[in-house]
Amino acid sequence: MPEWIEIKDVSKKIDGFQLGPVSLSIEPGTITALVGNNGSGKSTMLKMIMNLANPDSGEIRVLGKPVDGKDESWKRHVTFQPQNAVGWNAYTGEDLKRLIAPLYPKWDEAVFERMISLFDIPLNKRFGKLSPGVQQKLSLSLALPRSTDILILDEPTASLDIPSKNLFMDCLVEWMEQEDRAVILTTHETEDIRKLADYLFLMQGGKPLGHFEKDILAAGYRRFWLHEMPAGPLPGELSRTENQLVSDNPDATERYLSEHGSPVIDTKALELEEIISLLLK
Amino acid sequence: MNEWKQAYRLAIFEMKASMRSFLLILVFYIAMSLIFMQSLDVHLEDEFNFFDLLFLLIFFMFPVWMKNKEFQMQKIDGDLWASPSIIMLQQLPVSKDIIVKSRFIIHSFCSFPFQLVLLIAMPIMSENFREAMTPVAYTAFVLIWLAFSIAIGFIMAASEAGGNYKLKAIVLSFIYLLIGFAVIYFLRPDDGFLQLTMMMAAEWSLLSIVLAVVVSIAGWKYWQADMRKMIKKADYL
Numbered sequence: 043m044p045e046w047i048e049i050k051d052v053s054k055k056i057d058g059f060q061l062g063p064v065s066l067s068i069e070p071g072t073i074t075a076l077v078g079n080n081g082s083g084k085s086t087m088l089k090m091i092m093n094l095a096n097p098d099s100g101e102i103r104v105l106g107k108p109v110d111g112k113d114e115s116w117k118r119h120v121t122f123q124p125q126n127a128v129g130w131n132a133y134t135g136e137d138l139k140r141l142i143a144p145l146y147p148k149w150d151e152a153v154f155e156r157m158i159s160l161f162d163i164p165l166n167k168r169f170g171k172l173s174p175g176v177q178q179k180l181s182l183s184l185a186l187p188r189s190t191d192i193l194i195l196d197e198p199t200a201s202l203d204i205p206s207k208n209l210f211m212d213c214l215v216e217w218m219e220q221e222d223r224a225v226i227l228t229t230h231e232t233e234d235i236r237k238l239a240d241y242l243f244l245m246q247g248g249k250p251l252g253h254f255e256k257d258i259l260a261a262g263y264r265r266f267w268l269h270e271m272p273a274g275p276l277p278g279e280l281s282r283t284e285n286q287l288v289s290d291n292p293d294a295t296e297r298y299l300s301e302h303g304s305p306v307i308d309t310k311a312l313e314l315e316e317i318i319s320l321l322l323k
Numbered sequence: 324m325n326e327w328k329q330a331y332r333l334a335i336f337e338m339k340a341s342m343r344s345f346l347l348i349l350v351f352y353i354a355m356s357l358i359f360m361q362s363l364d365v366h367l368e369d370e371f372n373f374f375d376l377l378f379l380l381i382f383f384m385f386p387v388w389m390k391n392k393e394f395q396m397q398k399i400d401g402d403l404w405a406s407p408s409i410i411m412l413q414q415l416p417v418s419k420d421i422i423v424k425s426r427f428i429i430h431s432f433c434s435f436p437f438q439l440v441l442l443i444a445m446p447i448m449s450e451n452f453r454e455a456m457t458p459v460a461y462t463a464f465v466l467i468w469l470a471f472s473i474a475i476g477f478i479m480a481a482s483e484a485g486g487n488y489k490l491k492a493i494v495l496s497f498i499y500l501l502i503g504f505a506v507i508y509f510l511r512p513d514d515g516f517l518q519l520t521m522m523m524a525a526e527w528s529l530l531s532i533v534l535a536v537v538v539s540i541a542g543w544k545y546w547q548a549d550m551r552k553m554i555k556k557a558d559y560l
Contacts, residue, residue, distance in 0.1 A: 056558075056560065060519070062353040085560075086560055089559065089560055090509050092414060093413075094413060094414070094558070094559040094560070095412070095559060096555075096558060096559040106326050110555075114416075114418045114419070115416075117415070117416040117417075118416040120416075122414045124414065128399060128407045128411055129406075129407030129408050129410055129412075129513075130411060131393055131407075132337075132340045132341060132391065132394065133340055133395040137336070137340060141333075142415065145415055145416050145417065147414070170393075180458075260456070317501030319554070323496075
């Protein structure tokens, strides 16, 4: 399948912070979560995809077109929702819809109206006068109806209350099911990753740690409870306490334990949050 | 042409969002300027030399201050300075060319009507001015000042593209600006810029008209190209 977003060896230095080199491909029909510590360069990556910042080296293509090229038609196929909407404060929700809707040929008015009613957003108030949570709800309600092939969301649920978070996730899942679409989102919320993501792209201090399929990643880490902890290091061993051992190669660990006659009391897959914490340690 | 149409739609959109405050400021600035223009006769009798510099300030800076502060160039984050609209529009399927054109349309709305009021007020408010100008000379005079408005004033429109500026660079640019004003003040002709352009318009009307048109077209194209370049270069992080 051809990649819809292709990032090749992209790097950028910002005030002593070195981002990359990063390479990443996004395929249609997938949701990829960019996950990393604060300041790991996730938002900068998204802005470089949108050509809001220039990489020092490397290349970014969206739907086969270089984002810094003369042909900017790729933008019609991409929705970008930044962490903070800049330039929206003077407009009401109604104004923003009138500005944004005509720019997208597949604007879905029914989705917009449904989200406005679900989130109970006042459309006659200026964006700058809304609370951060309502601002985020309005931004999301103006994002999904654009019905673009690619949706890029920077921390979409950061200011949302729990019911709104769940509502949004339902809307996003439904939106994904309608057509072949691709979503990239940055998030610190494990719930978002667990419910939405197919792939995780982990970043730390500007460097990529890896691109993982979520289910394979989740199955790759296990905690073992043992009667007696063997003295030497075990295959796959990541950490150990008195009678608990965490492994990133459970099959090899289990085989070793069985071959050396160390009975296992219990095993359990690690929560995604624990795995991410281990990887970002 | 289609690009200008789209740019116009975006420009009108922004103007509508701040129309009430824009009109209030416009009326206030016109009133202030007309009170100030009452001293044009005194200046033309060589008794108020500072008039010249005040006129330049009003002519070039009032249009910039007329824009709603939400849309003016401002610090966005860290070292990033830009007009918020530039960032907003770049996140939408709007080409850089259309963004640039829309900013120029907005600056035209803010500058030309106000500047025309100033220029039209001159023959109405000053007998000395009326005596010095024939209709052709006056046309040349108006075109000269509109050319200045484009060639100099539109720097402000182009600069809305912004960029990443350290505090040192901002302080330095203010110092350069002050030096620039000082240089203009000390190097200005004895009778001042206004009288110099009146003289040019009266003595070489046709040449002034041709030059004004050429400078206007060149300025209009140059600052648009410059703004496009600045948008491409800036990191809106």
